Amino acid sequence: MIIGTVLGGFLCLGVLGLLGSSLAATHRLIYAGCLVLAATATGDGLFHMIRYGQEAVPAVVLPFGLPWLKAHFRLDSLSAFFLVAVNFPAALASLFGIAYGSHVPEPRRVTPLFPLFLFAMNGVLVADDAFVFLVSWEAMSLSSWLLVLSNHTDAAARRAGLVYLVMAVFGTFCLLSAFGLLAGPTGAFDFAAMRVAKLSPLATSLVVLLAILGTGSKAGLVPLHAWLPLAHPAAPSHVSALMSGVMTKVAIYGLIRLLYDLRGAVGWEWGFLMMVLGAAAAALGVLYALMQRDLKTLLAYSTVENVGIIFIALGLAIAFRDHGEVALSALSMVAALYHVVNHALFKSLLFLGSGAVMMATGERDLDRLGGLLNRMPVTGVCFLVGACAISALPPLNGFVSEWLVFQSLFKGPTVAHWAMRFGVPVVGVAMALAAAFAATCFVRAFGVAFLGRPRSDAARAAREVPWPMLAAMAVPAVFCLCLGVFPVMVTTGIATVVEPLVHVVLPAAVLGWPWLSPVSLTAGSYSATMVLLSGAGLMITTLLLVRHLGTRAIRRAPVWDCGHQEDIANAQYSADSFSQPLRRVFGQVVFRAREEVEMPPPGSTAPARFTLFITDPLWTGLYLGLQRVIDAIADRVNHLQFQTVRRYLLMMFLTLVLLLLVVAVRQQ
Amino acid sequence: MTAFFFGLLHTVLVLAVAPLLTGLVRLPKARLQGRQGAPAIQPYRDLWRLLQKESVIADSASWLFRIAPYLVFVSVWLAATIMPTFTTDMIMTPAADLIALVALLGTARFFTALAGLDTGTPFGGLGSSREMFVASIGEPAMLMVIFSLSLLTHTTSPANMIAYVTGGHIGIEVSAGLALVAMVMVAIAENGRIPIDNPATHLELTMIHEAMVLEYSGRHLALMEAAAMVRLLLFMSIISSLFFPWGMAFVDDGVAGVALGLLAWLAKVSALAMVLGFFESLVAKMRVFRIADFLGGALLLALLATIFLYVSEAV
Numbered sequence: 001m002i003i004g005t006v007l008g009g010f011l012c013l014g015v016l017g018l019l020g021s022s023l024a025a026t027h028r029l030i031y032a033g034c035l036v037l038a039a040t041a042t043g044d045g046l047f048h049m050i051r052y053g054q055e056a057v058p059a060v061v062l063p064f065g066l067p068w069l070k071a072h073f074r075l076d077s078l079s080a081f082f083l084v085a086v087n088f089p090a091a092l093a094s095l096f097g098i099a100y101g102s103h104v105p106e107p108r109r110v111t112p113l114f115p116l117f118l119f120a121m122n123g124v125l126v127a128d129d130a131f132v133f134l135v136s137w138e139a140m141s142l143s144s145w146l147l148v149l150s151n152h153t154d155a156a157a158r159r160a161g162l163v164y165l166v167m168a169v170f171g172t173f174c175l176l177s178a179f180g181l182l183a184g185p186t187g188a189f190d191f192a193a194m195r196v197a198k199l200s201p202l203a204t205s206l207v208v209l210l211a212i213l214g215t216g217s218k219a220g221l222v223p224l225h226a227w228l229p230l231a232h233p234a235a236p237s238h239v240s241a242l243m244s245g246v247m248t249k250v251a252i253y254g255l256i257r258l259l260y261d262l263r264g265a266v267g268w269e270w271g272f273l274m275m276v277l278g279a280a281a282a283a284l285g286v287l288y289a290l291m292q293r294d295l296k297t298l299l300a301y302s303t304v305e306n307v308g309i310i311f312i313a314l315g316l317a318i319a320f321r322d323h324g325e326v327a328l329s330a331l332s333m334v335a336a337l338y339h340v341v342n343h344a345l346f347k348s349l350l351f352l353g354s355g356a357v358m359m360a361t362g363e364r365d366l367d368r369l370g371g372l373l374n375r376m377p378v379t380g381v382c383f384l385v386g387a388c389a390i391s392a393l394p395p396l397n398g399f400v401s402e403w404l405v406f407q408s409l410f411k412g413p414t415v416a417h418w419a420m421r422f423g424v425p426v427v428g429v430a431m432a433l434a435a436a437f438a439a440t441c442f443v444r445a446f447g448v449a450f451l452g453r454p455r456s457d458a459a460r461a462a463r464e465v466p467w468p469m470l471a472a473m474a475v476p477a478v479f480c481l482c483l484g485v486f487p488v489m490v491t492t493g494i495a496t497v498v499e500p501l502v503h504v505v506l507p508a509a510v511l512g513w514p515w516l517s518p519v520s521l522t523a524g525s526y527s528a529t530m531v532l533l534s535g536a537g538l539m540i541t542t543l544l545l546v547r548h549l550g551t552r553a554i555r556r557a558p559v560w561d562c563g564h565q566e567d568i569a570n571a572q573y574s575a576d577s578f579s580q581p582l583r584r585v586f587g588q589v590v591f592r593a594r595e596e597v598e599m600p601p602p603g604s605t606a607p608a609r610f611t612l613f614i615t616d617p618l619w620t621g622l623y624l625g626l627q628r629v630i631d632a633i634a635d636r637v638n639h640l641q642f643q644t645v646r647r648y649l650l651m652m653f654l655t656l657v658l659l660l661l662v663v664a665v666r667q668q
Numbered sequence: 669m670t671a672f673f674f675g676l677l678h679t680v681l682v683l684a685v686a687p688l689l690t691g692l693v694r695l696p697k698a699r700l701q702g703r704q705g706a707p708a709i710q711p712y713r714d715l716w717r718l719l720q721k722e723s724v725i726a727d728s729a730s731w732l733f734r735i736a737p738y739l740v741f742v743s744v745w746l747a748a749t750i751m752p753t754f755t756t757d758m759i760m761t762p763a764a765d766l767i768a769l770v771a772l773l774g775t776a777r778f779f780t781a782l783a784g785l786d787t788g789t790p791f792g793g794l795g796s797s798r799e800m801f802v803a804s805i806g807e808p809a810m811l812m813v814i815f816s817l818s819l820l821t822h823t824t825s826p827a828n829m830i831a832y833v834t835g836g837h838i839g840i841e842v843s844a845g846l847a848l849v850a851m852v853m854v855a856i857a858e859n860g861r862i863p864i865d866n867p868a869t870h871l872e873l874t875m876i877h878e879a880m881v882l883e884y885s886g887r888h889l890a891l892m893e894a895a896a897m898v899r900l901l902l903f904m905s906i907i908s909s910l911f912f913p914w915g916m917a918f919v920d921d922g923v924a925g926v927a928l929g930l931l932a933w934l935a936k937v938s939a940l941a942m943v944l945g946f947f948e949s950l951v952a953k954m955r956v957f958r959i960a961d962f963l964g965g966a967l968l969l970a971l972l973a974t975i976f977l978y979v980s981e982a983v
Binding site: 407436448549551559560 | 679716718719720721722723724725726727728729730731732738741742743745746749760762763764765766767768771772774775777778781782784785786787788789790792793794796797798800801803804805806807808811812814815816818819822823824825828882883886887890891956957960967971974975977978
């Protein structure tokens, strides 16, 4: 009921934006309205998550849509959980937008679409039939596509828009086919009928494959990620936060809805495939991120990594369930959903931080930033918290979910199948590499952008951003800490969401206060509260020790500059030089990274030049290869357009004969 | 109650013993180089001297530079309180497992690397970049060692692992041997010992850890140095407790058992310190880009350790 009002509200705001977007006050009003509506939806989601544990939820049928199919809506605990995960960051992005919305290059191309984008994402979550789901999904793709194109004078944004559109169409095509198979020949498009539909093994396999492809392409799963690092950074920062932090979660929701709810029994092979794809996304995504100099592209690639981690946990859940390990399956699901919330929080925070940096300096190239922590203290602290959380440092939230994923991964080989026994350790290596690379990546991002000395005049002149933007970053930073320190509250909440999906209640002893322990108390446990308290105790001891044993004298002095006299801000390590060792070891293999140094002859005053070449093997191999194949086929098919009338008639006749034959064979 | 008392004793002891251990490592090195060497208590004097000196901070450094030493030291100290050394009966053992220990060490490294970048000198960046590069391969190797041990003992909690190993549930395992070799390689890298890094060098091209803390002085440097000492003790305790847990006390062993455990622990880590000093005198430091081969080897060994578990089962 409330959510219906919220959806209507988003639509009205969108229309209002279209009509009166010439006034600056209208922009602020629309973002403020979005903030109120998204906050309401968050509260409603929380309320429903607590209230409907397992009890049956009524579906609401509204009389619009196709003539033979009314629109079905339903808000069960899974939808309610994702409502929270989507609308809370959306509220923050709206708050950010109040100050930032008029700062973007063309606000009139952004503001009306922003509420429509939120409307579409919420529509996907409450849909209870394939029609509403797909229409909302498509609206989500198209509104975000228009938001990407808001900066249409930029050639890179236009290219990003094109690639995004192609991939979005591909994804929707896959989902459409998957729902078509689920609905069967009778065309039962509502989810209640799909749950009880009987499918042949072949059709089930196809549905699963199409679901992974369709939702994976929206979530940015390798190798379907090519559009994501182009499109997400091209949009204005508060929209990037929504696309990276939230829209990928809507895709994850679609996958969970299809594979865990509509299709109850999925073979472990599919779980294994998801795990392997997730591992590839996790390791490759962050390795890509390490090679980027553009702050927003780096964050977008890091989304690929985090989606990979979620896919690893989701795949494990399927594999465990198929082998009868229901408790472990529930554990993996809890880990996956925990990471969904965490990533939505810290990725929104980091993208909003990149927006603040762009507003203050106009730069997003890391090598033109530096020293921002002194100039933008609040933004700096919030970005640091986000960077620590995404690097899985205790006691922040990222660590808890990665700990849970590692715990379920370490239990993977208990499944007595050779593929799992030999595959899971390899996935473990990829996941461990991803975790370590992520820390390196964010030391580099934060260290180069916020620490050291300014590398450009723009960075030197940076000023702190207005308070709505600061508040929009401070709130998720506080939540990153809370979700890390009180993990038991989160896992208990998520356990009620997971329960209808895996049909097992995680025992209170496993998730109970104060220890978080995955399987049993002896199998390993983690207590964030205890770690934080002892850390605080040790910190006080250290401070007292240093104070009483040592002196408190401090002297400020110029930095030792190796004997140079002039300003050596450019002699600092840059983003490219920071990642040079990893680029040499991994980049030469994966990206065929090549460095060219051009030294002027002795006596010349020309500068030395350094050029770095990086190729994306998946883009050149897979996408351009596919393009060549399609071009070749199109060339062949092109001949069909230049035939005589007799040939066309012959072709039509042969087609007719063929179709009649098919009908005849099927009727026998 | 005993758990609280032993936990507190352990927390104090790791801090008290760590400098001595670093002094012990230097003894065989000095002898093998034909020097008499400083007494083993020299690190205590060094820390005291640094604490008395004023701290010189670069103009361009932010507040992060000043709080980083505290965060780094506390993270490492906290990690050390998790790892049982002489008894498993400690209050902190259920609070965190080995994955959390790795993450705490990661936190310390994260802030050390940020501090290296904060002053805006070329050396700090060089050190941070190389340190994170080493950790990018070393940390996964350590996680894979934990993976193989957890498959062997069905737990990631160090105390339960030790109880499982001493309980006679496992005999001599190929996997445990491979994991030990990988663990030793990781320990060498994480502590910046030869052949990965040289804690005694200040030569531009070779230093890693020292380059990051180059701008530190006074009490801040003392904290960074103390953190390095506790980390060395921690890694030696991990190796001695997980792979050679003999003599350790358990929950109901009483004071006599704990005293025995204490002696056994001191003997084990002293022996390891001697071995480390001896080994460091034998090998030369390797080039930075050879480190990837070294740690990649460790990662592969740890992966093999997990896979061998099931190969031996299948045969």
